[in-house]
Every structure is written in C-alpha cells, then in structure tokens.
Amino acid sequence: MKAIVLGGGGILGLSLLVYLKHQKDITEVLVTDIQGKVIKERVAWLDDERFRIKELDASDRDTLIKQMKGWDMVLNVSRTRDKTVAMKAALEAGAHYVDCGVEQIDEKLALDEDFKKKGLLAVFDMYYSPGLHNILAAYAVEQLDRIESVDFRWAVVDIVPGSKHSRKLYGGLSLGGYILHHYTRPSKRWENGRLMDLPPRSDPETFTFKGPIGTVCVAGLPGDSMCDLAKVRPDIPSISFKEALGTEMDQSCQLLVALGFNQEEPLNIAGQNVSPWAILQMLANNQPPESKEAPDIRHGGCAIVRGVKGSQKIEYRVEAWPSESLVQKHKDMGCAKYGGPGGVFRCGSPMGSLAVLMARGQIKRSGAFLPEAVVPAKEYLDQEVSMGIRVEITKTEIL
Amino acid sequence: MKVAVLGAAGIQGFSTLIYLLEQRDITEVVAMDVLDDRLRERIGRLKDDRVRFQVVDVKNREDLLSALTEAKANVIVNDAAVPGCYEQAARTALEAGAHYLDLGGPQEIPAQLALCDEFEKKGLTGILDMGSAPGMSNIMAAYCINMLDSTETVDFKWAGGVDIVSEEEHSVPISWGYNFKGIMGLFSGPTLVYEGGKLAQLEPRALPEKFTFKEPIGTIDLYGLTHGEPRMLSRSFPDIKRITFKLGYRPEFETKVRFLRDLGFGNQDAIDVKGQKVVPWDVLETLLGQLSPETKHLPDFRGEGHCFVTGTSAGQKVEYHIMFRESEELLNKYRNQGCQGLFRAGILIAIAAVMVGRGQVRAKGVFHPETSVPPDLYLAEVAKEGFEVQIEKKVSILMQD
Numbered sequence: 001m002k003a004i005v006l007g008g009g010g011i012l013g014l015s016l017l018v019y020l021k022h023q024k025d026i027t028e029v030l031v032t033d034i035q036g037k038v039i040k041e042r043v044a045w046l047d048d049e050r051f052r053i054k055e056l057d058a059s060d061r062d063t064l065i066k067q068m069k070g071w072d073m074v075l076n077v078s079r080t081r082d083k084t085v086a087m088k089a090a091l092e093a094g095a096h097y098v099d100c101g102v103e104q105i106d107e108k109l110a111l112d113e114d115f116k117k118k119g120l121l122a123v124f125d126m127y128y129s130p131g132l133h134n135i136l137a138a139y140a141v142e143q144l145d146r147i148e149s150v151d152f153r154w155a156v157v158d159i160v161p162g163s164k165h166s167r168k169l170y171g172g173l174s175l176g177g178y179i180l181h182h183y184t185r186p187s188k189r190w191e192n193g194r195l196m197d198l199p200p201r202s203d204p205e206t207f208t209f210k211g212p213i214g215t216v217c218v219a220g221l222p223g224d225s226m227c228d229l230a231k232v233r234p235d236i237p238s239i240s241f242k243e244a245l246g247t248e249m250d251q252s253c254q255l256l257v258a259l260g261f262n263q264e265e266p267l268n269i270a271g272q273n274v275s276p277w278a279i280l281q282m283l284a285n286n287q288p289p290e291s292k293e294a295p296d297i298r299h300g301g302c303a304i305v306r307g308v309k310g311s312q313k314i315e316y317r318v319e320a321w322p323s324e325s326l327v328q329k330h331k332d333m334g335c336a337k338y339g340g341p342g343g344v345f346r347c348g349s350p351m352g353s354l355a356v357l358m359a360r361g362q363i364k365r366s367g368a369f370l371p372e373a374v375v376p377a378k379e380y381l382d383q384e385v386s387m388g389i390r391v392e393i394t395k396t397e398i399l
Numbered sequence: 400m401k402v403a404v405l406g407a408a409g410i411q412g413f414s415t416l417i418y419l420l421e422q423r424d425i426t427e428v429v430a431m432d433v434l435d436d437r438l439r440e441r442i443g444r445l446k447d448d449r450v451r452f453q454v455v456d457v458k459n460r461e462d463l464l465s466a467l468t469e470a471k472a473n474v475i476v477n478d479a480a481v482p483g484c485y486e487q488a489a490r491t492a493l494e495a496g497a498h499y500l501d502l503g504g505p506q507e508i509p510a511q512l513a514l515c516d517e518f519e520k521k522g523l524t525g526i527l528d529m530g531s532a533p534g535m536s537n538i539m540a541a542y543c544i545n546m547l548d549s550t551e552t553v554d555f556k557w558a559g560g561v562d563i564v565s566e567e568e569h570s571v572p573i574s575w576g577y578n579f580k581g582i583m584g585l586f587s588g589p590t591l592v593y594e595g596g597k598l599a600q601l602e603p604r605a606l607p608e609k610f611t612f613k614e615p616i617g618t619i620d621l622y623g624l625t626h627g628e629p630r631m632l633s634r635s636f637p638d639i640k641r642i643t644f645k646l647g648y649r650p651e652f653e654t655k656v657r658f659l660r661d662l663g664f665g666n667q668d669a670i671d672v673k674g675q676k677v678v679p680w681d682v683l684e685t686l687l688g689q690l691s692p693e694t695k696h697l698p699d700f701r702g703e704g705h706c707f708v709t710g711t712s713a714g715q716k717v718e719y720h721i722m723f724r725e726s727e728e729l730l731n732k733y734r735n736q737g738c739q740g741l742f743r744a745g746i747l748i749a750i751a752a753v754m755v756g757r758g759q760v761r762a763k764g765v766f767h768p769e770t771s772v773p774p775d776l777y778l779a780e781v782a783k784e785g786f787e788v789q790i791e792k793k794v795s796i797l798m799q800d
Contacts, residue, residue, distance in 0.1 A: 168661055255655055258572030260686040267689075270681040274672070279682045282672045283663040 001359035002028040004071040004095070006058040006086055007078025009033035009042065012100055012127070012348035016077055018335060019352030019387065021048050025359040030071065032056035033078070045334075061085050068093035075355055076100070077348050084108060087122060087368075096120050096358055098351055100127040102225035105370070109231075112368040122368040123354060123375065129154045129243070130225045131371055132320060132350040132384075133303055137229055139377035139393070140305035140316035147236045147307040150229060154301030155213045155244040160293055162248035167287045170295035171249050175284050180277065182245065183253045184262045187220025190227040190239035201254070207244065210392060211321040213298050217250060218242035232373045243301075256280060294336065298322070313398040319391070320381070326388030353383040400756040401427040403472035403497070405457055405488060406479030408432035410577060411502060411530070411745030413441050414738050415478055418749035418784065420447045424757065429470040431455040432479070444737050457484045460491065467495035474756045476748055477501035480578050486510040489525055489765070493517055498755045500748055503528030505627055515764040525765035526772065529751045530744035532557055532644070533627040534768050535723065535781065536704055540632055542774035542790075543708035543719035550639050550710040555628060556610045556621055557646040560700040560741035563615040566651050568696035573655055576700035576741030579687060583680070585646070586656050587665040590623030593633040593642035604657070606645060612703045613724065620653065621645035631767045659683060700741045701725070716795040721778075721788065729785030743786075750780045 003020070007013045008031035020026050029051045033039045036055030043051045056067055058078035064086055068074055074090040076083055076099035083101040090097035091114055101108075101124055108124050115122045125131055133152050141147055156172035171178055186197035201219040208215040219242055226241035245253070256262070261280040266273035300321025307314060330336075354375060357363050362379050381391050402419055406412045407430035419425050428450040432438045435454045442452045455466045457479045467475060475492040477485070477500065485504030489511045492499035499518075511527055518525045528534055536555055544550045560576025575582055589600035604622035611618040626644040633642055647653070659665070664683040669676040703724040710717060725743055733742060751772055754760050762771040782788045 168658060251654070252658055255572050255658070259683070260689065267685060269685045270678065272675060272677065274675065274677050274682060276682055276686060278672055279677060279679060280662075282670065283679060287662070 009038035012077035016348030064089035134372040136318040137303035138372035144307035149238040185222035216244040408437040412478040414742035414745030519764040537769035539706040541769035547710035574698040588625030593629035619647040621647040
C-alpha cells in the first residue's frame with residue numbers, strides 16, 4: 001500500500017516516518033510538507049528508498065486532490081487547523097484518510113456517508129491521546145456488558161530531574177500548548193450525559209505509571225476530545241482524563257500563568273504595549289544551549305475501565321508505554337536531533353500502527369470514524385507490541 | 400532631637416517612624432516620601448503630634464535640599480530604596496548640616512565614603528548600609544572581633560525573610576518580604592567570598608549548605624550571594640582570612656525566583672521582541688504589581704541572623720556566635736500598628752540614628768557600621784527594643800601529652 005504523509009516536517013511527522021521506516025506493509029511513502037527544505041533533510045537522514053519528497057501545502061485543496069490521486073492512503077499530521085480540507089481532498093481523490101486533528105469532529109463525522117459510498121475509510125483524532133488511549137479503552141469496553149466509568153491517566157514527563165538541566169521548560173508540547181492551553185483553559189469531564197468545565201488542571205491526584213515514569217501527579221486537561229469516547233458510547237456515565245506533565249513543569253507553568261504570562265493581549269509596560277506571552281515565548285525559546293544533561297521525555301498511559309460482565313464487577317487497566325529498547329533505538333537513531341529541545345518522538349506512531357492495519361486489510365469497514373468506533377483493539381495492540389510498545393492488561397474482579 | 404525620614408511610606412520607613420516615636424527625646428519627626436497617599440495613610444495611623452509629613456522626591460536635588468534645610472533635622476534616615484540617589488542624599492544631608500544614615504546603595508558607597516573629610520569638618524556622622532544585613536550583621540561581627548586578639552574567620556548564616564505560612568495557604572503565586580527587585584539582584588549577581596586576602600566572585604547562589612535556624616524557620620538551604628559584608632569587613636579588618644555571607648529563603652520561593660531568573664526575567668537590559676525593545680524585568684515587575692491581593696492567609700515573614708567568628712584570645716582558639724531575631728512580642732507590636740513584610744531593617748537603622756543623635760556614636764566622617772557604631776551599646780539597644788540577641792563563646796582546648 002502507498003501512503004502520502006502531509007506535514008512530514010513536524011514532530012508528529014518525524015515520529016510517523018520513523019515508524020514507517022521500520023515496517024514493511026507500506027510500500028511507498030510520499031513525504032510532503034510546506035517546508036520543502038526540512039523534509040529533504042529529514043528523508044535524506046531516514047535513508048529509505050521507499051521514501052520520496054514533495055513540497056505541498058496541506059490547506060491547498062486543488063493541489064492536494066491532484067497529488068493524492070493514485071495513492072492509497074493519506075496520513076495527515078500537518079499543523080493545518082482545518083483538516084477537513086485534506087479529508088475532503090482525499091475523498092475526492094479516492095484515498096483512505098487518517099488524521100491527528102482533535103477539532104471539527106462533528107464536521108468530519110458528517111462525511112461518514114460520503115466515505116461509505118466510495119468504499120473508503122477515514123479515521124481522525126488518531127494521535128497518542130486522543131487516539132491510542134481511546135483504543136486502549138475500546139479493548140476493555142468490548143470485554144464488558146455495561147460500563148460504569150472510564151478514567152484515562154496519561155503522562156508526558158521528562159524523567160531527568162530539572163536540577164540536571166541548565167535550560168528550563170522541557171516538555172513534549174510547545175510552550176504555547178502548555179501555557180495557553182493546558183494551564184489556562186478549563187479541564188473537561190464527562191458526567192451523566194454532560195461535558196463539564198472544571199478549573200484548569202483540576203482534581204490533582206497522585207498516580208503510578210508503569211515503566212520509568214513511576215509515581216507522579218496527574219490533573220485534568222482541556223479539550224473536548226479528551227472525552228470523545230462519549231460520542232461513540234454516550235451511555236458511559238463517567239469519563240475523565242488526567243495527565244501528568246512533570247512536577248517541575250506543573251510548578252513552572254502554574255507560576256507563569258498565575259503571574260499573568262498567558263496574557264496574549266498587550267499591556268502597558270514602561271510606556272509600551274507589550275504582550276506578556278510574547279516576552280515569555282521569546283525568553284524561553286532563546287535560552288542558552290543546554291550545557292548539562294539533555295531531557296528524556298517519556299510518554300505513556302492507561303485506560304481504567306470499570307463495569308460489569310454478567311453479574312461480576314470488573315475493572316480493566318490497559319496500559320501502554322514504549323519499551324526501553326524502543327526508546328534506545330530512537331536515541332541511537334538520533335531522533336532527538338530533529339525532535340527539538342524536548343520532543344516526543346513517539347507521538348505520531350499510533351497513526352503508523354493504524355496505517356499498517358489498513359494496509360493489511362484488517363479494517364474492513366468504510367465511513368468516517370473516531371478510532372474506538374472502528375479500529376480492532378486487539379489487532380491494533382498486537383501491532384503496537386510488535387513495534388516495541390509494551391502493553392499490559394490487568395483485569396481485576398471486584399468481589 | 401529632630402529626625403527626617405526619607406522613604407517614610409515604605410516598609411522600612413514605617414517601622415523607622417514607629418521606633419523613633421517611641422523615644423522620648425525625639426521632639427519632631429518629618430516623614431518624607433514621593434507617595435503622597437500612602438504617606439498620609441501611614442502618618443494617619445501613628446496619631447502622634449510630633450510627626451508631620453512632606454511629599455518629597457529624593458531624585459529631585461533642589462526639592463530634597465529645600466525640604467531638609469527647612470526640616471532642620473539633627474539626623475536624616477534614608478529608607479528610600481532609590482538607586483542612583485544615595486550619594487545625592489548624603490551630600491544633601493551634609494549641606495543641610497545633619498547626620499546621615501542609609502540602608503545602602505552598593506554602587507554609590509565609594510562616592511559616599513569620599514565625603515568623609517567633609518562630614519568630619521562639619522562634625523557630622525554618616526553611616527552607610529545600616530540595615531539588617533549589612534548593618535546589624537557588621538556590628539555583630541565587630542562585637543566578636545573586638546573580643547579577640549586576632550580573627551581568623553567570619554561566617555554569616557542568614558534567613559532573609561522566610562514565609563512560615565505554607566504555599567497552599569496563599570492565593571497569590573509568590574510573596575516577598577522586601578524589595579523584589581533587590582531579591583532578584585541578589586539571585587542574579589555573583590557570590591562574594593573573601594578568602595586569603597582576595598575578594599572572589601563565584602557563580603550566583605554558590606556554596607550551598609543546610610543550616611538549622613530556630614523554629615518556626617527550621618532547616619533551610621543557604622547559598623552565597625552578592626552581599627556587602629565580605630567587601631566591607633575585609634576593608635575594615637584586613638587581617639581576617641575568610642569572610643562569607645550565605646542567605647536562605649523558603650525552598651519554594653528559592654525555586655521560583657531561580658526559575659524566573661534563569662528564564663531571563665532578572666535581565667535589566669532591553670531585548671528585541673518583534674521589533675520592540677523590551678526590558679524583561681519591567682514585564683515581570685508590571686505583572687507582579689498587578690497581582691490580586693491575598694485572599695487566604697497573609698504571609699508571615701521571619702528573619703534570623705547568625706554570625707560565627709573564630710580567632711584567638713589569650714592564646715586560646717575561640718569561637719563567638721551571635722544570633723539575633725525578632726521576638727514574637729516585637730513582631731506583634733509592629734504588626735498591630737500596620738507593619739507588613741520584613742520590616743526589621745527600618746528598626747535597626749532607627750536605633751543607630753537615635754544613638755547618633757544622642758552623641759553615642761563618636762566617630763565623625765562617613766563610615767561603615769562596624770567602624771563607627773559601638774557594638775556593645777548597639778546590641779544592648781537592639782535587645783531593649785525586643786529583638787532576641789544571644790551571644791555564645793566557645794573555647795577549644797587541645798589536650799596533649
């Protein structure tokens with residue numbers, strides 16, 4: 001199967017391409033991005049004869065349609081906010097479509113019939129979280145007759161202590177993602193048919209993850225997609241999402257937001273109109289180079305699903321995290337060089353596993369879906385394990 | 400005795416006023432500041448006919464001279480933390496014919512010391528950096544040094560305004576006991592150490608160590624910083640082999656200030672931000688000034704200072720240790736009158752000012768505290784005001800066959 005990647009120059013693109021390099025089911029990959037120079041260097045580094053490049057704007061509908069014709073699937077990890085443009089272009093061109101976008105879910109679901117008519121499959125929200133975490137939940141949900149609650153616990157944490165760095169604010173997201181989004185916007189929770197707004201980073205609790213992350217504080221995050229499972233299974237009474245971002249990141253971002261550095265609107269500062277956020281961004285992005293230890297950002301998490309099978313109360317904990325050998329492989333490859341000062345170079349890989357399942361014909365359905373509605377959970381997790389992800393499933397019978 | 404207080408509306412200025420008005424031989428206090436409303440509010444609280452206020456900007460030399468000349472004060476206490484104005488304030492005091500004390504503008508001390516002969520000719524006394532540290536710290540060292548035949552080392556361990564209220568009990572993200580710009584400067588500047596005849600500059604906040612203060616402060620981490628004592632004492636007592644000054648804050652406060660410093664917000668030089676020249680410190684200062692007032696638990700800042708001096712006396716190795724801190728009674732007395740933050744420097748400079756006015760400081764000219772203020776008299780006054788002062792002497796006896 002032949003895949004065209006949109007946004008191959010970004011961090012998600014990096015991790016997706018690294019994934020695709022190590023699998024055999026995708027036979028040709030066209031790597032595209034608006035930054036031609038970046039993808040040229042990246043594809044040269046990947047050194048895989050299956051990969052070609054083309055400079056392409058993921059928001060240019062007509063050019064997209066022309067380019068997509070003849071390709072089997074479109075994997076969209078671009079930064080373009082309106083991903084329905086590329087999705088509709090794929091439909092027009094006759095290609096399957098997958099994206100990582102967390103917005104415009106309803107508009108994308110509305111294309112379900114169009115994709116069905118053409119026998120094509122579209123899956124969106126297919127990232128780490130949401131995406132992978134939904135499939136972890138789906139695995140457990142399939143085992144139960146009735147679901148009482150789903151609690152996602154996720155982590156994106158630098159496991160190197162902050163005292164060992166000379167630079168500050170290492171994280172898996174952009175600084176804006178933390179300051180303007182995670183620590184400023186309300187947390188979300190699905191409760192009895194309603195998506196509730198809670199204070200930013202609400203309901204902190206201590207949680208123990210598998211692997212090197214260990215015991216950290218998790219708290220709520222914004223974003224309706226955190227609870228998109230409710231769109232597929234509105235019968236689930238309670239869905240929560242809490243994420244660990246690291247103790248120092250929590251303390252630093254909470255301080256910066258409390259001081260007002262999340263203000264994008266200019267203030268009068270010494271007679272000039274100055275945006276506090278712009279200053280913070282400038283200073284954070286222009287810190288001197290790291291002179292001590294580099295960050296080691298790890299990503300992983302679980303879905304805890306409680307429900308009933310027959311008359312038995314059961315709790316499933318389905319957890320996934322990269323194995324040490326996979327992490328080392330990426331370090332040896334030099335992924336961090338392209339992943340930026342922090343960078344989560346596994347974040348695009350869940351889409352890669354989905355692409356492989358599609359290439360093998362393991363997903364027979366057509367239409368437009370959220371991942372948990374169409375991706376066969378067991379087969380998906382088997383593919384993730386084969387690529388170096390550790391998956392642990394714990395079933396607890398509550399007596 | 401008439402005393403004029405510059406910066407009277409500030410944290411230290413207010414505690415200075417309270418101490419002065421406790422003294423029966425104070426006949427008049429002129430409280431001066433540029434902050435009109437706050438000054439009025441402060442004076443209104445004091446309810447004492449001996450105090451009047453005058454709005455004065457210390458940056459305006461003519462206004463300041465006119466105000467001080469008119470005040471006919473015997474002593475001028477400069478509590479105004481206005482960099483660039485310390486030398487001017489000292490000169491103006493000289494012209495007005497008054498003794499002068501201040502809380503220290505390190506960059507201007509050499510220029511102020513250069514006024515020594517002029518002050519001496521007029522029979523006036525000028526004492527620079529007469530706060531808590533420097534100030535009381537120097538006098539503590541001087542007391543011990545005077546007790547020894549020779550001095551080896553002087554080491555200060557200081558708690559610089561530790562908030563004993565836990566972070567969770569505050570609504571504001573950061574609280575500070577005194578001038579935050581000054582604190583940021585201390586975190587950003589080199590660690591000063593005097594050793595082996597040389598004044599060395601190490602990295603900021605170097606030489607970490609743990610030290611246990613009395614409760615409620617407890618054990619905190621201390622670090623070196625840019626503080627005047629190594630420089631001042633090494634000049635006043637050049638035979639000392641080592642002088643260090645280390646200071647600690649609440650761990651969360653230390654972490655936060657370091658974080659802001661490391662990001663670059665202590666930078667007072669303009670940077671280019673999309674074509675605009677912006678001083679990062681100005682941005683931080685503006686945001687700090689816009690923080691909503693505390694709605695949960697007000698901070699409770701505590702300070703404590705220790706001075707360890709080793710040397711020899713009558714052939715024996717001796718260590719002197721002086722500890723000082725505010726007693727609960729002292730804190731309550733000043734807080735009940737409206738003092739907030741870490742206000743002890745204002746009391747300590749006022750004690751020295753009254754001693755100068757009473758003729759208890761004989762030195763004429765411009766000096767550091769350790770070479771002008773009689774230490775035993777000063778410590779007695781400090782204890783009398785309600786500070787806890789403890790002095791220990793340890794003698795080492797080497798047993799030999």
